[in-house]
Amino acid sequence: MTELNEDTVRAECRAWLTANWDPNLGLVEWRHKLAESGWGNPHWPSRWYGRDLPVGLVPIVKEEFARIGAIGPAEAGIRVLAAATILAHGTDMHKEKFLMRIMTGEDTWCQLFSEPGSGSDVAGAVTRAEMKGNQWIVNGQKVWTTSAHKAHWGLLLARTDWDAKKHAGLSYFIIDMKQPGVTVYPLRQMNGHASFNQVFLSDATVQPEFLVSAVGDGWAVTTTTLMHERRGADGLRTWGKGSTRPERAYEEERAEIATTMEPYKWYPQRAGRVDLVLPRAKETGKIADPVVRQEIAKLLTMSKAAEWTARRARAAQAEGRPQGPEGSLGKLVSSHIARAAARVHTQISGADALLTGDDGPMNGVIAEILVSVPATSIAGGTDEIQRNIISERVLKMPRERTGDTEKPFKDVPRNLVG
């Protein structure tokens, strides 16, 4: 057996790609080959389409793919979270049935966690799953579900025991989204886009073998999914620059990217578009205004310092050192940056900031920034939750007593929804 290091991995991967990469294959056909070879997700177990490669060596493989423009496995959207969760907690049947079609991109997934009554408090879910006859019957409402209208499968968190304590009464299922009991409606946001959905579950069914882990173990499984979501939060959304080359595989990938990225097209605006601040200030002449200059400098200071803080965290990680507090701050600072950027953009554009679409500067992009940034401090954990996490986990300050975790969940006060 050859020794596993950067050079041997690179050589082996390169040899396989040289022998097998063919842009004239269909996308699914190519990815099927890729999955069988283990090079698509080399850090996965060798029994399940991987090569047991240490995570630290994965970038080498990615470099080799990028070097010749070979297409990788389908990675955008919730499907990566589904794969990670199934690998950690799923049965062999789950792995058999789902992993290959996740990698090929044939199946789209969605995440059914948030509910109208439980946003920051995901474990307060009240969607109910009951065993009736020989199957689970699910009733309830989920919200903020990206791609639910296209998804084949959903990762579902539901309450199976109302007498148990809050976290102990939850179970985790894989639910077939293409069934009569599942109805999906788009949710229109304040910026006019509809990137998310509401999902109504009315006597939807789940077969017993699609329970993930044990009944009552749903919170532990959810934690796995959320952990991967947080870790990959940027990756999910920055992915998606297709090649312009003409061959069949590239053409199919471009179509896939267009569909997958469609809900995310306003995401750059919600982050504040710091990149546009200097060009816009020069274009409008506001760059000469000393008040505007101060505000721009404040924004750029924060944005640069945030970038360097993230680099410090990554450097520590790469060197295998324990991560300092710098690793937990990115989400919170991105909210500050987004808000400050929206303010500066308004200052720079003046009355023009009121105009949208082709009446507005940059074909409406500036106005879209102003109505999109409020999402940054809410989505994926509100600023308030981030501050709780920082103060409790990093600074070790005392947890607040919440009063909802020690009694049967049925006795916990909750929102009236419906």
Add this chain to the structure above:
Amino acid sequence: MKFSFSSEQDEFRSNLRRYLADRAPIKETRRLMETDAGWEREGWQALNADLGLAAVRIPEEYGGHGFGFGEHCIVLEEMGRALVCAPYFATTVLAAGAILHAGSDERKAALLPGIASGKTVATLAAAEDGGSWEAAATTLTASATGRLNGHKSFVLDGHTADLIVVLARGPSGLAFYTVDGNAAGLTRRLLKTMDPTRKLARLEFSDVESTFLGSAEGAYEKLAIEAAVCLSNEMVGGAERLREDSLAYAMMRMQFGKPIASFQSMKHKAADMLLDVELAKSAAYYAAAALDEGDADIAATASLAKACASDAYSQTATHAIQIHGGIGFTWDNDTHLWYKRGKSSDVLFGDAFYHRENMMKHWAE
């Protein structure tokens, strides 16, 4: 660019932190800040004999250790954290920096070994009564024979330094001159300052004899950049100490039957403080690395780091007093010592507004 410290640097930092906690506790700061000098030669020489701190960035050929700003800034950060009363910034950043940038090999060989060994305490006299940090504002004159006439103000440790590097308008432009601290015609007056841990002096020059060091053209700008970066690192050390002390206080202070650290208003403030300090640290560390690597954008980066550290230190100090409540407003509580150091550091070498405008001068073109 480097984004982490090596294990040697980490070890250097922890040794230094332990040494300063032991030899320069806050009790010592309080004793020294009540003296006119603000520091004592015995302690200064021990600091240099034990750890060679003044020698850190001085090249080996001049009796130094030849380290870069990475190491020098670790020392400054730890001194800012411990609030050490010593003429370290004036001697090693300002005076040594001016000599390194402007001096001939011969002058460097004459002046730097004394600084490196801790024998010579030195400073830079640049600003005047207007308090401008721009070289162009200089009115003090030097004659062709090096006679200095005029005044300087806001001179760090200017009343006690053995050697003063003076920015003056000479026959062929702005230049640095060195003056003996006890030179005839030099009158030194300790200014009454808000920050008792950092002494400032006003100097009057009446036909004072000096030695030409070198042209200040370009050299002063380089020095101002280095001063901003070094001060930023000193500042983040102080800010982090305040943040940690406030957190420790919130964890033990009981009100309404529980530690105030359990209140969400305190937890959220503590999270915000951590964010402010970590961002400022990242900027200060980045700027130090950029200096070592000769980064082309260093002037803007240095100003960014200084503006970021200024805001973070002031904000942290304000929160720190608030978290301490009434006791935080008393003289006996130590918080105000860092609060005042934060303010003086903000103003020295240009405040946050000045540095933000400086950033824009580089980035707006």
